[in-house]
Amino acid sequence: MKSNPLVRPFLKWAGGKRQLLPEIRKYVPKLTSKQTYYEPFIGGGALLFELQHPKAVINDSNRELINCYKVIRDSLDELIEELSKDKYTNSEMYYYGMRDLDRSTKEYENLSEVEKAARIIYLNKTCYNGLFRVNSQGQFNVPFGRYKNPNILDNAVLRAVNKYLKRDTIELLTQDFAKAVQSAKRGDFIYFDPPYDPVSETASFTGYDVNGFNRDEQKRLKEEFDALHKRGCKVMLSNSCTDFIRDLYNDYQYTIIKVRATRSINSNALKRGRVDEVLVLNYEIPAQ
The missing domain is CATH 3.40.50.150 (Vaccinia Virus protein VP39)
Incomplete structure (x- = not known):
């Protein structure tokens, strides 16, 4: 094939x-x-x-990583719809708000699996140097990347x-x-x-x-x-x-x-x- x-x-x-x-x-x-x-x-x-x-x-x-794979496999249309929302902007303020969701256990747990996958894809495409890194508490801790036009949603x-x-x-x-x-x-x-x-x-x-x-x-x-x-x-x-x-x-x-x-x-x-x-x-x- x-x-x-x-x-x-x-x-x-x-x-x-x-x-x-x-x-x-x-x-x-x-x-x-x-x-x-x-x-x-x-x-x-x-x-x-x-x-x-x-x-x-x-x-x-x-x-979190395997959840991304599963969501892409099982719920792709919902993921694309989520990432297409205007809220996923390449702004420092929104980035840190999204990044800090895992500092609040209740707020993070209220996210759907699709929203969790969209969050990781968004953070990965807009964070500094493409690092997936968490601290000792398991919290995503990479700073904002300051890219001009990151491709957050690569539909194809x-x-x-x-x-x-x-x-x-x-x-x-x-x-x-x-x-x-x-x-x-x-x-x-x-x-x-x-x-x-x-x-x-x-x-x-x-x-x-x-x-x-x-x-x-x-x-x-x-x-x-x-x-x-x-x-x-x-x-x-x-x-x-x-x-x-x-x-x-x-x-x-x-x-x-x-x-x-x-x-x-x-x-x-x-x-x-x-x-x-x-x-x-x-x-x-x-x-x-």
Whole structure:
């Protein structure tokens, strides 16, 4: 089936893979329609939408994010109607009023699922540098972006993503990453794109999860990587090129490939630019 170029990320995402896709595609194994694609840390979904595989299990622990995917799949017309309202203006005052809704539990809980999804899309398109970031209380805390004319409602992309997600062979989950891959079987392909191991004590490209993702979680992810390998699954992982990650996956049966990524989204301007990342594979590199 020919892929639809309009099926692409509907959110800007810190740590997103759009600019690395040509490199990642080189290492994606060939999949049949019977095999399932798993992405347990979906984020913006760049590789999912690039591949448009007919069978997929999509997961993220970020409930607000998965709610956006579900609303686009199940309630697209209502979402478009909501985002079309005049109130979604690119103004600093309205932005901070919308951002601060999650400071009031009662006010936030009174929002419908469609309104919650519209809020996240609006904030994402108008916030500074496209960061999805929450503080220790789980509150969105990115400042206003001051863009001249952000495209808050991208009708064509939302409709294309809706058409792809509506397939009954696409499953959306909000679980721990290990639970999300429990059904994976021999030959299935799993792409792990977790919050990255920080390259310094203060650096973090993907700090969107209120619970964080520390090195104990990285070790638990490595255990899941090993378990999937033993099960006969094909597994690819992205992460930062730190000594910790390279040592963690320094196993004779895995291949570590260093790639250069351009990071244009980070709260610290000094941490944007060219950075080293790694891809870890448990299978032979596909022939080009």
